[in-house]
Amino acid sequence: MRIAYTTLGCKVNQYDTQAMRELLENAGHTSVPFDEVADVYLINTCSVTQTGEKKSRQMISRAHALSPQAKIIVAGCYAQRAPQEVLLLPGVDLAVGTKDRSRIVDFVKMLDTDGGVNAVGPLRQETAFEEMTVTREGRTRAHMKIQEGCDRFCTYCIIPYTRGPLRSRTLTDIRKQMELLEAANYKEIVLTGIHLMSYGKDLSADVTLLDAIRQAEGLDGIRRIRLGSLEPQLLNEAYVAELAGNDRICRQFHLSLQSGSAGVLQRMHRRYTPDVYKRCVQLLRGAMPDCAITTDIIVGFPGETEREFQETMDFAREIGFARIHVFPYSRREGTIASAMPGQLSRSEKTKRASALIVLAEEMEKAYASRMIGSVQDVLFEECIDGEWQGYTDTYVHVRVGGAHDELAGRILPVAITGMQDLHLVGALRDEA
Numbered sequence: 001m002r003i004a005y006t007t008l009g010c011k012v013n014q015y016d017t018q019a020m021r022e023l024l025e026n027a028g029h030t031s032v033p034f035d036e037v038a039d040v041y042l043i044n045t046c047s048v049t050q051t052g053e054k055k056s057r058q059m060i061s062r063a064h065a066l067s068p069q070a071k072i073i074v075a076g077c078y079a080q081r082a083p084q085e086v087l088l089l090p091g092v093d094l095a096v097g098t099k100d101r102s103r104i105v106d107f108v109k110m111l112d113t114d115g116g117v118n119a120v121g122p123l124r125q126e127t128a129f130e131e132m133t134v135t136r137e138g139r140t141r142a143h144m145k146i147q148e149g150c151d152r153f154c155t156y157c158i159i160p161y162t163r164g165p166l167r168s169r170t171l172t173d174i175r176k177q178m179e180l181l182e183a184a185n186y187k188e189i190v191l192t193g194i195h196l197m198s199y200g201k202d203l204s205a206d207v208t209l210l211d212a213i214r215q216a217e218g219l220d221g222i223r224r225i226r227l228g229s230l231e232p233q234l235l236n237e238a239y240v241a242e243l244a245g246n247d248r249i250c251r252q253f254h255l256s257l258q259s260g261s262a263g264v265l266q267r268m269h270r271r272y273t274p275d276v277y278k279r280c281v282q283l284l285r286g287a288m289p290d291c292a293i294t295t296d297i298i299v300g301f302p303g304e305t306e307r308e309f310q311e312t313m314d315f316a317r318e319i320g321f322a323r324i325h326v327f328p329y330s331r332r333e334g335t336i337a338s339a340m341p342g343q344l345s346r347s348e349k350t351k352r353a354s355a356l357i358v359l360a361e362e363m364e365k366a367y368a369s370r371m372i373g374s375v376q377d378v379l380f381e382e383c384i385d386g387e388w389q390g391y392t393d394t395y396v397h398v399r400v401g402g403a404h405d406e407l408a409g410r411i412l413p414v415a416i417t418g419m420q421d422l423h424l425v426g427a428l429r430d431e432a
Contacts (some may be wrong), residue, residue, distance in 0.1 A: 001029050001031070001032050001038075001039035001040055001108070002029075002032045002036075002037075002038045002039045002040070002041040002166060003024055003030065003031055003032070003038060003039065003041075003042060003108075004031070004032050004033060004034040004035075004036060004040070004041050004042070004063070005017055005020075005021055005030065005031065005034060005041075005042045005043075005044070005261050006034045006041075006042075006043055006044070006059055007223040007295045008043075008045050008046035008052055008055055008059065008076070008080070008425070009042045009044075009045070009046025009048060009052055009076070009077070010046070010048070010055050010421065011143055011190065011192045011228065011263060011388065012138060012145055012148075012192050012193065013045075013046060013077075013196060014044075014078055015100055015134055015136060015143045015144070015145040015178045015192060016044060016075070016076070016132070016145070017021065017042070017044040017075075018103075018134045018136070018143075019101065019133065019134050020042065020044075020075070020101050020104045020130035020132075021042075021257070022087070022133065022134060022135070022136060023102070023104055023105055023132070024104060024105060024108065027105045027108075027360065029108070034059075035066070035156065037066060037067045037070070038067060038070055039070055039071065040070060040071045040108065040111065040353025041063035041067070041070055041071070041072045041073070042073045042075065042104075043056065043059050043060055043063065043072065043074050043075070043076075044075045044076040045059075045074060045075065045076035045077060045078035045079055045080045045086075045160050046076060046077055046078065047076070047077035047080070047081050047158055047332075048077065048158065048159060048330075049155075049327065049330035049332075049346045050330045050331065050332070051330065054075075055116045055171075056074075056076075056078045056321050056335055057089060059432040060074060060086075060089050060090075060091065060092060060231050061089075061090070061091075063091065063265055063327060064107055064139045065090030067158075068091065068266065070310050071089070071092045071094070071111040071227045072093055072094075072107070073094045073095075073104075073107070073111075074086045074089075074092055074095050074096065075095075075096040075097065075098075075101065075176070076096075076097070076098060077098060077158070077162035077163065079095040079096055079097045079098075079120055079158070080097035080098045080099075080123070080163075080300060081158065081161065081162050081164045082094040083116070083118050083120040084207065087116035087118060089348040092109065092116055093111055093116055093117065094107055094111060094116065094117045094119060095116070095117070095118050095119060095120050095419070096119050096120065097119070097120035098120065098148075098162060098163055098164065099121055099127060099130065099164070100119060100130075101130060101132065102130045102132050103119075103213070104354030105107075107119055107231065111313060113250045113271070119151065119182070123149075123163070124164075124165070126167050126214070127149075127164055127165060127167060128167060129148055129167035129168055129169050129170075130148075131169055131170070131173045132145075133177065135180050135181065135184050136184070136276065139225070139378070140187065140188065140381045140390075140408060140409050141186065141187070141189070141190055141198055141224075141379065141381075142181045142184070142186040142188070142189050142190070143187035143189075143192050144174070144181070144189055144190065144191055144368065145169070145193060145194065145226075146164070146168065146169040146174055146191055146192070146193055146196075146199055146212050147166070147167070147168050147169070147192075147193025147194060147195065147198060147199045148163060148164070148167040148193065148194055149163050149164045149165045149167050149170075149194055149238065150163055150195040150198070151165065151166055151195070151198070152195060152231075152269075152271070152359075153269065154258075154268050154269050154270060155267065155268055155336035155340070156268055156270045156298065156301065156329065156335055156337040157332070157335060158332040158334065158335055161192050161334060163325060164200055165202075166195070166198050166202045167201050167202060168198075168199050168200050168201070168203050169212075170203070171203075171207070171211055171212065171215055174212050174215045175215040178215055178216050178219055178222060181222070181310070182222050183219065184360060184424060185409060186221075186222065186225060186409075187198055187221070187222065187223045187224060187226070187379055187409060187410075187411055188222075188223065188224035188229065188250075188358065188388075189216070189222055189225050189226070190218055190225075190226040190227075190256075191209075191212060191213070191226070191227055191228060192228040193228060193295050195206060196209060196227065196229060196230060196232065197209060197227045197230050197231040198213055198231075198233075198414070200212070202369055204308075206288050206403075207262075209227075210242055210348065212240065213246065213249070216248065217384035218257070222248065222255075223248065223332045223411055224248055224249075224250050224379065224393055224411075225248045225249055225250065226250040226393075226395075227249070227250070227254070227294070228254065229254045229256050230253060230254060230255055230256070231255075231256060231271075232255045232256065232272055232276065232280040232281075233271055233272035233277075233280065233284060234281075234382045235284070237281045240283045240286075240287050243287070243288075244287035244288050244357050248384060249396050250393040250395070251288050251290060251291040251292065252291065252292040252294060252322070252391050252394045252395040253291060253292070253294070254292055254294045254295065254296075255277065255280060255281070255283055255293060255294075255295055256295060256296050256414075257277060257295040257296065257297055257315075258270055258296060258297060258298050259297065259298060259304075259308070259312050259314075260274055260297075260313070260315025260316060261274070261304070261308035261309075261310050261311040261312055262274055262311075262314035262315065263308055264287070264303075264304055264308050264312070267301065267302070267303060267337075268298075268301060268337070269336075269342070273312075274315055277319075278318070278348065280320065281293055281319055281371065290370075290394070291324070291394065292322035292367060292394035292395060292396070293320075293321055293322060294321060294322050294323040294324070294325075294338055294395070295319075295321055295323075295324055295325070296324070296325045296327065296328070297312060297316070297324055297325070297326055298327050298328075298329050298352075299312070299326065299327070299328055299329065299330040299352040299353050299356055300328050300344040300348060300353070301329045301337070302337055302340035302341065302342045302343050302344070303340060303341065303342030304329075304342075304344065304352075309352050312356070313355070313356065313359060314357070315365070316359060316360070317359065317363075320363055320366070321363050321366070321367075322364060322367040322394065322395075322396075323360070323364050323367075323395070324356065324357075324359075324363070324364075325358035326353050326356050326357050327353075328346075328352075328353045328361060329344070329348060329349060331343065335358075337432075339379070357403050361363055361422065364422055365419070365422060366427075367420055368396045368419060368423075369394075370422055371392070371396065371416045371424060372416050372417070372418060372419060372424070373417075374415075375415050375417055375429055376390065376392045376396075376398065376413070376414055376416055376424075376426075377393065377409065377411050377412070377413055377414075378391065378392055378400075378412060378413075378414045379393075379409075379410075379411045380392040380393055380400075380407040380408055380409070380410055380411075380412065381408060382408060383407070387399045387401050387402065388400045388402065388407045389423075390407075394400055396423075396424055397421075397422065397423035397424065398414055398416070398423065398425070398426060399423055399424070399425050399426075400414055400422045400425070400427060400428055401425070401427075402427070402428075404428065411426055412429075413428070413429040414426040414427065414428060414429065415428075415429050417425050
């Protein structure tokens with residue numbers, strides 16, 4: 001059958017979609033673009049915000065309008081959270097959720113049955129990690145999901161309920177996946193998970209994310225290892241020292257902040273204070289002075305006062321982030337925060353988000369501009385309008401003009417000569 005795919009939400013969701021796609025392609029099905037008429041549409045949904053669920057419903061509606069006779073499979077967090085609601089949407093034939101994706105080939109065979117099929121299973125403590133393989137993601141960087149689930153239960157977050165308990169990919173399978181990705185000529189691997197710093201807790205008290213990173217030893221074709229979102233308070237001197245001593249580790253660290261106000265962090269049930277966060281940043285910068293610190297910040301959390309929002313703005317300036325993903329607080333039914341007093345209006349949350357975005361762009365430009373006049377190794381991805389584009393290990397976007405042979409998937413030194421908008425421009429130096 002002709003199957004079209006689309007993904008809402010995070011890098012973990014993108015990995016899951018590609019893993020299902022490879023299983024279906026290996027079973028003989030043909031992948032087509034989502035805007036084409038297909039026999040089946042697979043929509044991997046997001047539930048982290050109300051906007052994520054709204055966009056998921058829009059994509060379901062779009063698929064049904066494009067091909068009313070087609071079968072629609074809804075996977076991911078929205079399906080896990082509300083399978084019956086999903087199955088009532090026009091055109092939906094199957095709800096999968098966030099487990100048993102490895103059975104997608106069998107599920108597709110069930111689409112000939114009458115009525116919607118609810119294949120969403122409960123997420124229990126004994127639920128195992130699904131060791132699905134992705135080897136055809138693209139030509140440059142490959143994402144590898146090594147961890148699933150979360151046990152933090154922040155007051156605003158629905159994810160522990162839609163992703164379930166902690167589960168980790170075994171070290172043996174991580175090594176196997178890395179060998180496959182090296183054989184496929186990937187130069188960069190991005191290790192991802194729902195709560196990456198919890199990797200290994202369910203395997204053994206002695207297994208950590210560092211053990212997962214060590215599985216790349218001896219695989220010389222893998223030049224870079226990029227880490228997904230990290231929990232700041234779990235970093236310590238020994239941890240940071242090992243990261244700094246590994247020249248494959250990308251010097252970009254995404255440390256979740258969510259708020260720069262101690263009071264808001266406490267109400268969020270985050271397990272650190274601004275001072276603890278600052279010490280973690282100092283550890284990283286002390287070991288790797290030019291590293292990029294990126295983060296997520298939620299504005300407009302219930303009860304957030306003007307003073308608390310200003311504390312977040314001031315803290316962001318003090319840290320000097322290389323990039324900030326800004327999110328207005330989204331009320332999620334079933335979370336503690338949804339019942340908290342002091343819910344802010346949409347207009348107030350939008351105003352605060354806009355102010356923080358302006359500051360974030362100023363800091364992003366300031367960080368990137370420090371590279372002007374230096375030589376940076378760039379992993380090239382694609383050529384657009386005659387310019388080859390790629391990223392430094394600190395995840396700064398670089399463009400190189402002029403006529404060049406195929407550069408995709410190659411890491412080459414670039415002399416940085418200037419900046420346009422939020423990206424750097426430069427010229428190739430001698431090839432690496």
